[in-house]
Structure formats: structure tokens, C-alpha cells
Amino acid sequence: MAEYQTHPYDVLVIGAGGSGLRAAIEASAGGATVGLVTKSLLGKAHTVMAEGGIAAAMGNVDERDNWKVHFSDTMRGGQYVNNWRMAELHAKEAPDCVRELEAWGSVFDRTKEGRILQRNFGGHRYPRLVHVGDRTGLEMIRTLQDHGIHQGIEVHMECTMLTLLLDDGRVAGAFGYDRERGRFLLFPAKAVVLATGGIGRAYKITSNSWEYTGDGQSLAYHAGAALIDMEFVQFHPTGMVWPPSVQGILITEAVRGEGGILKNKEGRRFMFDDIPELYRNQTADNEEEGWRYTQGDRNARRPPELLTRDHVARCIMREVKAGRGSPHKGVFLDIAWIKEKLPNAPEHIKRKLPSMYHQFKQLADIDITKEPMEVGPTTHYMMGGIKVDAESQMSTVPGLFAAGECAAGLHGANRLGGNSLSDLLVFGKRAGHHAALFAKSQGSTRVDEQLVDRTANEALVPFERSAGEGPYQIQHELQEMMQHNVGIVRVEHEMELALREIESLKQRAAKVAVYGNREFNNGWHTALDLSNLLTVSEAITRAALERKESRGGHFRDDYHDKNPEYGTFNIMVKQGPDGAMQISRVPIPELPAELKQVIEENK
Amino acid sequence: MAQATFRIWRGDSSGGKFQDYTTDVEEGMVVLDAVLKIQAEQANDLSTRWNCKCGRCGSCSAEINGNPKLMCMTRLNSLPLEKPVMVEPMRTFPPIKDLVTDVSWNFRVKKTIQKFKPRKPDFEDGTWHMVQKDVNRIQEFRKCIECFLCQDVCHVLREHKKFDEFIGPRFLVHTAALEMHPMDTADRTKDLKDKHNVGYCNITTCCRKVCPEEITITENAIIPLKERVVDEYYDPLRKLVMKIIGS
Ligand SMILES: Cc1cc2nc3c(=O)[nH]c(=O)nc-3n(C[C@H](O)[C@H](O)[C@H](O)COP(=O)(O)OP(=O)(O)OC[C@H]3O[C@@H](n4cnc5c(N)ncnc54)[C@H](O)[C@@H]3O)c2cc1C
Ligand code: SF4
Ligand code: SF4
Ligand code: FES
Numbered sequence: 001m002a003e004y005q006t007h008p009y010d011v012l013v014i015g016a017g018g019s020g021l022r023a024a025i026e027a028s029a030g031g032a033t034v035g036l037v038t039k040s041l042l043g044k045a046h047t048v049m050a051e052g053g054i055a056a057a058m059g060n061v062d063e064r065d066n067w068k069v070h071f072s073d074t075m076r077g078g079q080y081v082n083n084w085r086m087a088e089l090h091a092k093e094a095p096d097c098v099r100e101l102e103a104w105g106s107v108f109d110r111t112k113e114g115r116i117l118q119r120n121f122g123g124h125r126y127p128r129l130v131h132v133g134d135r136t137g138l139e140m141i142r143t144l145q146d147h148g149i150h151q152g153i154e155v156h157m158e159c160t161m162l163t164l165l166l167d168d169g170r171v172a173g174a175f176g177y178d179r180e181r182g183r184f185l186l187f188p189a190k191a192v193v194l195a196t197g198g199i200g201r202a203y204k205i206t207s208n209s210w211e212y213t214g215d216g217q218s219l220a221y222h223a224g225a226a227l228i229d230m231e232f233v234q235f236h237p238t239g240m241v242w243p244p245s246v247q248g249i250l251i252t253e254a255v256r257g258e259g260g261i262l263k264n265k266e267g268r269r270f271m272f273d274d275i276p277e278l279y280r281n282q283t284a285d286n287e288e289e290g291w292r293y294t295q296g297d298r299n300a301r302r303p304p305e306l307l308t309r310d311h312v313a314r315c316i317m318r319e320v321k322a323g324r325g326s327p328h329k330g331v332f333l334d335i336a337w338i339k340e341k342l343p344n345a346p347e348h349i350k351r352k353l354p355s356m357y358h359q360f361k362q363l364a365d366i367d368i369t370k371e372p373m374e375v376g377p378t379t380h381y382m383m384g385g386i387k388v389d390a391e392s393q394m395s396t397v398p399g400l401f402a403a404g405e406c407a408a409g410l411h412g413a414n415r416l417g418g419n420s421l422s423d424l425l426v427f428g429k430r431a432g433h434h435a436a437l438f439a440k441s442q443g444s445t446r447v448d449e450q451l452v453d454r455t456a457n458e459a460l461v462p463f464e465r466s467a468g469e470g471p472y473q474i475q476h477e478l479q480e481m482m483q484h485n486v487g488i489v490r491v492e493h494e495m496e497l498a499l500r501e502i503e504s505l506k507q508r509a510a511k512v513a514v515y516g517n518r519e520f521n522n523g524w525h526t527a528l529d530l531s532n533l534l535t536v537s538e539a540i541t542r543a544a545l546e547r548k549e550s551r552g553g554h555f556r557d558d559y560h561d562k563n564p565e566y567g568t569f570n571i572m573v574k575q576g577p578d579g580a581m582q583i584s585r586v587p588i589p590e591l592p593a594e595l596k597q598v599i600e601e602n603k
Numbered sequence: 604m605a606q607a608t609f610r611i612w613r614g615d616s617s618g619g620k621f622q623d624y625t626t627d628v629e630e631g632m633v634v635l636d637a638v639l640k641i642q643a644e645q646a647n648d649l650s651t652r653w654n655c656k657c658g659r660c661g662s663c664s665a666e667i668n669g670n671p672k673l674m675c676m677t678r679l680n681s682l683p684l685e686k687p688v689m690v691e692p693m694r695t696f697p698p699i700k701d702l703v704t705d706v707s708w709n710f711r712v713k714k715t716i717q718k719f720k721p722r723k724p725d726f727e728d729g730t731w732h733m734v735q736k737d738v739n740r741i742q743e744f745r746k747c748i749e750c751f752l753c754q755d756v757c758h759v760l761r762e763h764k765k766f767d768e769f770i771g772p773r774f775l776v777h778t779a780a781l782e783m784h785p786m787d788t789a790d791r792t793k794d795l796k797d798k799h800n801v802g803y804c805n806i807t808t809c810c811r812k813v814c815p816e817e818i819t820i821t822e823n824a825i826i827p828l829k830e831r832v833v834d835e836y837y838d839p840l841r842k843l844v845m846k847i848i849g850s
Contacts, residue, residue, distance in 0.1 A: 040652070040654055040660075040662065041652070041662065041706070041710075042710060043660075043661075043749055044654050044660045044661070044662050045654075046654075048654075048655070048659060048660050048748075049654075049655045049657075049659050049660065099728065099729045099730055102730055102731065103721055103724070103729065104719065105719040105721070105781075105784065105786075105787075107733075107738045107741055107742055107745060107784070109735065110733055110734055110735045110737075110738060112734070114732040114733055114734045115726075115730065115732075116730065132742065132745075133742075135659070135746065138659065138745075138746070138748065139745060142745065146713070146718065146719070147718070147719070149710075149713065149714055150714070150718045155710075157707070157710070180699055180703075180705075209653070209654040209655060209656070209660075210653070210654070211654065242631070243629075243630050243631020243632070244629060244630070244631060245629070245631045245632045245633060245636040246631060246656070246657070249656060249657050250657075355657075355658075355659065358658070359657050359658070362658070362676055362678070363631070363633070363657065363676070363678070364631065470643075470647050471647065472642070472643035472644075472647065473643075476643070514647060514648070515647060515648055516647070516648025517648075519615060519650075519699070519700045520650040520699055520700040520701070520703050521647075521648045521650065521700075522642060522647070522648065522649065522650055522651065523642070523647030523648045523649075524648070526647075
């Protein structure tokens with residue numbers, strides 16, 4: 001029998017980033033007892049790293065903005081395979097969610113009129129991103145954290161959940177361990193909200209931290225929930241490429257929003273060379289117009305640097321492949337050039353992009369007010385994840401909810417910058433609200449002792465294998481393999497190879513050895529995360545094989561074009577009765593006439 | 604390839620010792636890179652915290668050659684590599700294991716500070732009127748990434764162990780951010796004086812010097828708070844005394 005401590009709650013929230021905190025606050029406000037668990041310390045989740053801003057059509061800077069434009073932008077960015085109801089709710093509710101943050105103490109940058117300032121970002125027609133310099137995520141997570149700690153929520157820091165519990169098909173809680181001492185913990189709960197974030201650690205070059213091992217997606221999958229859109233991984237166009245130790249670290253899109261331009265080694269602004277049809281009407285056709293746009297000229301159209309991320313990332317790849325890249329296999333991102341336009345450009349850059357200035361100065365010895373940066377694509381965000389109901393965020397397993405990056409639907413094939421932070425607020429709130437309602441309407445659940453015992457035993461076996469392969473080796477090989485075979489440019493035979501590699505890595509992971517004791521043992525933690533990484537890697541690969549076209553974040557070298565037929569369904573991943581991964585196609589419900597019209601009006 | 608030696612503290616609450624690890628180093632590396640490389644290649648069970656790798660999350664605080672720093676922002680080329688680089692946990696907090704310390708006290712202290720209490724919204728849409736110059740000051744405080752390096756160097760905590768009486772520079776910054784928030788209506792001066800003991804700080808400025816966010820902790824946060832306490836509690840008294848003795 002496994003030894004463990006028990007903490008029962010009405011609602012258990014797994015993950016303390018923006019979505020988890022927002023869900024916990026709402027569930028608590030709904031009268032539920034709430035437990036909140038996180039792998040890191042409170043306030044350190046990924047949300048803290050977000051830079052550019054929160055997308056919300058408040059219309060403070062340009063009164064032409066409203067939910068309809070935001071909705072249309074989100075659908076266009078997602079290439080119309082989004083869950084349109086989520087996109088609608090998101091666009092309508094984001095402004096109120098931002099106001100709520102202000103009421104809880106957030107201090108956003110201001111307009112001259114004393115209102116919340118908004119900035120330009122890729123794919124957003126009007127200046128829409130609410131921000132604080134380039135540290136918006138910090139403002140958001142700190143506000144939610146500081147508000148949340150007074151709402152009667154019990155926080156369990158540095159605890160990792162290993163499995164969800166089920167009772168007769170309904171979710172019944174979760175089981176895991178505390179990282180500090182390595183003790184097991186059982187959380188019986190009437191409802192569970194997954195808010196565990198993304199999967200970036202499946203790749204070698206990523207802006208994501210050690211935490212992003214796809215735990216939520218994998219836990220949900222093994223509990224029988226459906227995943228969708230797993231083929232849609234966002235590669236952000238601008239990660240650092242040099243020096244090697246900082247490879248992948250993000251450079252916010254706000255650099256381009258503030259006037260930064262992309263150039264190849266010949267000094268050419270290559271983004272003007274390829275402007276997709278869908279965006280031609282909205283894109284500047286000369287450099288001067290692009291500059292005016294970034295400076296708030298309402299009659300100018302956006303520069304091509306602010307096209308959607310999938311497109312910009314591929315253009316960069318094209319330049320590098322054609323031998324026109326920078327010395328370290330990237331391209332140049334130049335913000336220093338604005339000194340030709342603005343009198344006190346260096347000061348302006350430091351004020352608008354303080355963290356970027358700092359980051360390059362300290363980590364790469366580059367002064368971005370004087371020199372261009374070298375940039376290249378980095379694995380950044382997971383559009384796919386747990387399939388949820390738009391209104392309630394409930395997954396296909398009763399009582400299991402999901403919100404934030406680990407849930408899917410809002411972003412379709414490609415997420416617009418800023419649409420994640422707003423996603424966290426809108427759907428975190430909804431998930432918390434509905435989880436509390438669900439918990440209230442349901443009786444208690446029974447704990448599956450057998451599963452608990454089995455999970456505990458499996459977690460401890462790596463200690464018994466004194467000799468054997470360590471976890472880091474396996475993790476690094478997986479990352480290298482996924483980067484190469486299921487990365488930005490995909491092709492069938494490489495993905496077939498990836499599936500075989502995943503199988504062999506699974507065998508190796510089943511024999512992984514760790515040493516030392518259970519107290520804060522990073523090696524052990526890494527070993528336990530492996531199975532999640534392997535599950536999501538397999539899901540990404542299988543879904544990507546199934547989508548024989550190119551759309552958004554998913555680009556196939558063997559099917560370059562978008563195929564309209566593939567625009568009518570999402571790809572779903574589910575565990576079959578035999579335990580094997582099953583792929584199917586779920587039709588996208590038809591857009592209601594009003595929304596069709598909204599899109600038409602905003603073309 | 605060049606090599607360097609890292610003398611890393613290994614141990615737990617019952618004690619520990621320094622252990623040397625030699626590893627390859629390359630251009631651009633930071634201390635965290637070296638620690639993670641050693642962890643992956645030589646000591647899988649080496650404990651450390653990190654998340655962002657770019658100075659935004661405040662997880663990777665440690666003492667490097669005796670200086671409190673973020674490991675992810677400390678370039679190897681800023682250190683003398685001809686001798687071992689000493690890497691040890693923050694010494695003010697109880698050790699858990701290796702580079703990981705028990706910082707939970709900080710999270711408990713925060714709860715004792717009166718929360719944000721806004722006045723009624725100014726605009727109909729439920730928002731407030733604030734212009735940039737009203738918020739510049741507290742935006743500086745809100746840059747804090749809660750790395751707790753300032754807490755680590757403050758002698759009131761480090762040497763005098765006043766954990767039950769003094770909230771430390773981080774939470775004085777936090778209190779200042781609340782007190783100077785243009786929307787806030789709560790009054791925290793009594794707590795500052797009696798419960799959180801801002802008076803214990805004797806403005807050595809050690810905290811300000813280590814802050815990776817370059818927050819002017821002492822001049823912009825602590826001194827104005829001290830002045831508030833003086834204004835509210837000592838000044839009227841002095842005035843009263845002056846009145847009685849009739850000056
Ligand atoms: C560098 C960077 C910049 C970004 N900039 C922007 C931006 O400007 N605008 C924007 O909209 N988006 C941005 N994004 C994306 C956005 O920040 C993330 O998508 C978002 O913060 C995810 O929030 P979340 O609540 O879903 O998860 P997170 O904030 O990642 O939180 C996940 C939580 O789940 C916990 N967890 C995970 N697994 C487990 C487990 N097994 N057991 C227990 N707990 C677990 C983690 O510990 C953590 O607390 C950026 C992302 C990065 C990396
Ligand atoms: S200035 Fe005050 S708070 Fe800062 S280290 Fe010195 S005594 Fe501590
Ligand atoms: S005030 Fe500075 S040193 Fe102190 S916790 Fe915040 S960021 Fe760290
Ligand atoms: S890892 Fe985030 S501050 Fe160092």
C-alpha cells in the first residue's frame with residue numbers, strides 16, 4: 001500500500017499560471033473549496049514570461065475596434081478551423097476580464113487620456129494589446145496571485161500530478177507527489193480543472209521552460225479525454241539564435257510592433273516578397289506605409305513583419321535555406337534603424353522594450369539600440385490540446401475541465417500574439433465557474449485505490465534500477481528527434497520515422513534509472529515527465545501525418561497548399577479500447593449566419 | 604573546448620559540503636547552463652530551481668562566488684574561470700537540498716500585508732483614470748520578480764533572523780506598490796510601524812545593490828514608507844509636545 005497524504009476539495013485546479021489562478025479564484029467565488037497545485041513556486045509559471053500583451057478589443061486607442069473585428073482576426077489567424085463559439089466568447093468577454101484585472105490592482109501602461117494603452121501586434125487589425133512595457137505576463141500573474149491568496153484557496157506549491165482519478169467514468173481527483181520531499185499526495189475532488197500549459201519541451205529549440213512537458217494533455221488523454229488540433233504547434237519567428245546557450249529564448253513580437261524590421265544578409269526586407277492572399281488587403285505595400293502604421297497612422301496598413309507567426313517563421317526559414325541568412329543561421333531583426341525616424345530613438349527603445357534591451361545586453365553583448373539582433377524560429381505555443389465545450393470548458397470526461405494553453409479550439413491552426421493571455425482570463429474564469437457548479441451538483445467520488453497504488457509503485461521503480469540509462473539522455477534525444485522530424489517543415493517519411501523512434505524511446509523510458517533519494521531530485525522528476533512528453537510527441541506526429549495539407553502552424557513539404565476539404569474538420573486523438581492511440585476526424589459545425597456575416601464585413 | 608570547474612554546495616537540512624565538477628564551457632554560457640549541464644551529465648540528482656532562463660521568473664537565485672545573483676543572468680565571462688566558481692544556495696533561508704532553499708516564509712509574509720482596496724471606478728465602464736506619470740513610480744516596484752535576493756542579503760534577516768518581526772525589503776517594496784497605487788484606499792502605516800517593523804531597516808542599501816531588476820528599493824520604496832510612518836505617528840506627537848512646552 002502506498003503511503004500518501006490526502007487533501008480533499010470540491011474543485012482541484014492543476015496549474016497556477018494565468019488560467020489556473022483565474023479558474024481557482026472563480027471556483028472559490030462560486031462557493032467551492034479549492035485546491036491549487038503547481039510544479040513550481042507560485043508566480044513562476046509560464047505566464048510570468050509573457051511579454052507583449054493581452055488582446056482585448058477595448059477600443060481605447062482606435063475606437064473602430066470591437067469584438068467583431070477581434071473575432072474575425074482570430075478566425076482568419078486560425079485559418080477557420082477554430083472553435084468559432086470560443087472565438088466569439090473570447091472576443092466578447094476579453095475587455096471585461098482586463099477591467100477586472102485593473103480592479104484587482106494591475107497597472108497597465110496608459111493613454112494620454114488616462115486610460116489603458118493598447119499596442120499593435122501581428123494579425124490584429126487595430127492596436128489591441130493591453131500591456132506593461134514588455135513584461136505584461138508578470139503584471140498579470142502577480143495580480144492574480146496577490147488577489148488569489150486572499151480568496152481562501154489552498155495552494156500546494158512544487159507538487160506534480162502524475163495521474164487523474166476516475167470514478168465510474170467521472171473525474172474523481174488526482175494523485176501525485178511533492179517535489180520537495182518526494183512524498184505522495186492524493187487530492188480527491190468532485191471536479192478538476194487542468195491548466196497545465198504547453199508542450200515546448202518536446203522540442204530542442206524552444207522558448208518554454210522545463211515545466212512544459214505536456215502533462216495536462218497526457219493526463220487527460222490517459223483518462224479517456226479527447227485531444228484535438230495536436231498537429232498545430234506554433235513556431236514563433238523570433239527566438240534568439242546566438243550564443244548557443246540562449247538559443248530559443250523569445251524576442252517579443254512587440255519589437256516589430258514598435259517598428260522593428262526583418263532583413264536578410266543582403267539587407268533586403270524579405271517580408272515584402274511574399275504576402276499571402278488572405279492578408280493582401282491589409283498589408284502595406286511599401287516601407288514608408290509600414291512605418292506609419294507602427295506609429296499609429298490610422299490610414300496606413302500593417303508592415304509585412306506583422307503578418308501571422310506561421311507565415312513569418314516560414315519566410316525566415318526560406319531565407320536561411322537559400323543562404324541569405326545571418327552568420328548563425330537566422331536573419332536580422334533591426335529596431336535600431338528607427339533612429340532615422342525618431343530623435344531620441346535609443347531612449348524610446350529602452351522605455352518600450354526594457355526587458356529586450358536588458359536581455360540582449362546581458363546575454364548576447366548586443367545593444368539593440370545600436371545593432372540588429374539575430375533571430376530564428378523557436379517552438380513556442382501549442383494550439384492543440386484538450387477538446388472542450390466552448391461555454392463550460394468541460395472536456396469529454398465529466399467533471400474534467402481544461403483552460404489556457406492545454407485546452408484547444410480558440411486558436412485553430414495558428415494563434416495570434418496576445419490571444420493567449422486573454423484566453424487564460426476568459427476561459428480560466430469560465431472553467432472555474434462551471435467546475436464549481438458541477439461540483440455542487442454532484443455527490444462525492446470514490447478513490448480508485450488500485451490506481452493510486454500502481455501509480456506510486458511505477459513512480460518509484462526507477463530508483464531500483466541502479467544501473468541503466470539516465471532520464472536526460474532520453475529527453476535530449478526525443479527533443480532532437482522531434483525538432484528534426486516533426487518541426488516547422490514536415491514530410492511523411494520523416495514523421496513515419498519519428499513514430500518508430502518514439503516507440504524505441506518509450507522502451508528506453510520504461511527502463512530509465514535514477515539515483516539519489518526522493519528529496520528534490522530533478523533527475524527523478526525528469527524521468528517521471530518522460531511518459532507525458534512521449535505521449536504528446538506521438539499525438540503531434542500522428543495528427544500531423546493525418547493532415548495532408550499545409551495550414552497555419554502545420555506545414556507539409558509534401559503538401560504545400562491548403563486543401564479546402566481539410567478546412568471542414570479537426571483531427572481528434574483518443575486512446576482506443578486496446579490502449580493504442582486512435583486518430584479520427586471531427587466535422588467543424590457550420591458557422592451561424594450572423595458570424596459568417598461578421599467575418600464577411602471584416603474581410 | 605575550454606573547461607571550468609564549479610564548486611557546488613551539495614547537501615540538505617542536516618548539512619552538506621562543496622563538491623567540484625569540471626565541465627566544458629562555450630561562448631555565451633551562463634552559470635545556470637553549466638549547472639544544468641552538470642546535472643544532465645554528471646549529477647542527475649543535483650537540485651536546482653529554474654524556469655525562464657532570461658531573468659523574468661526569479662527562480663534561479665543563488666550565491667555565486669559569494670554574491671547573490673540569478674544564475675541565468677550571470678555570464679561565465681564575467682567570472683574568473685581560472686579558479687573554481689563557487690555556487691551555493693541563498694544562505695538566509697533554510698536549505699532543502701543542494702541549491703534549493705525553503706523560501707515559503709516569503710509567501711506567508713505576503714499574506715499578512717493588507718490587500719489592495721480600490722476606490723470606486725472613475726469611468727462608467729468600470730475603469731479608472733490614471734496617467735502615465737502617476738503610475739511610473741509603482742510600475743518600478745511592480746517589476747519585482749520575487750527572486751528574494753534582497754531578502755537574502757538583508758542583515759536584519761540574514762544575521763539577526765527577525766523573520767517573525769520584519770518583512771524584509773521585498774515586502775517593503777510590495778507595500779510601497781500598494782500604498783502608492785493611485786487607486787488604493789487602504790492604510791498600511793500602522794502595520795508598517797508595529798507589525799512589519801519598517802524601523803528595523805537602517806538603510807544599508809545592500810538590498811538595492813543586488814536587485815536584478817534594478818529597483819531603487821531603499822530610496823524609492825523604503826524611505827518614503829519610513830516618512831509616512833513618521834508623518835502619521837511621530838510628527839503630530841512632536842507638534843503636540845511643541846504646543847505644550849510652548850515654542
Ligand atoms: C516567452 C514567452 C512570451 C509570451 N508572450 C505572450 C504574450 O505577450 N501574449 C500572450 O498572449 N501570450 C504570450 N505567451 C504565451 C502565454 O504566456 C502562455 O501560453 C500562457 O501563459 C499559458 O498559461 P497557462 O495558464 O495555460 O499555463 P502556465 O502559465 O504555463 O501554467 C502552467 C501551470 O501548470 C503547472 N503544471 C504543469 N504540469 C503540472 C502537473 N503535472 N502537476 C501540477 N502542476 C502542473 C505548472 O507548474 C504551472 O503552474 C508567451 C509565452 C512565452 C513562453
Ligand atoms: S536597506 Fe534596509 S531592507 Fe535593505 S538590506 Fe539594508 S537593512 Fe535590509
Ligand atoms: S525587489 Fe528586486 S531583489 Fe527583491 S525580490 Fe524583487 S526583484 Fe528580487
Ligand atoms: S530562470 Fe528565471 S530568473 Fe533565472
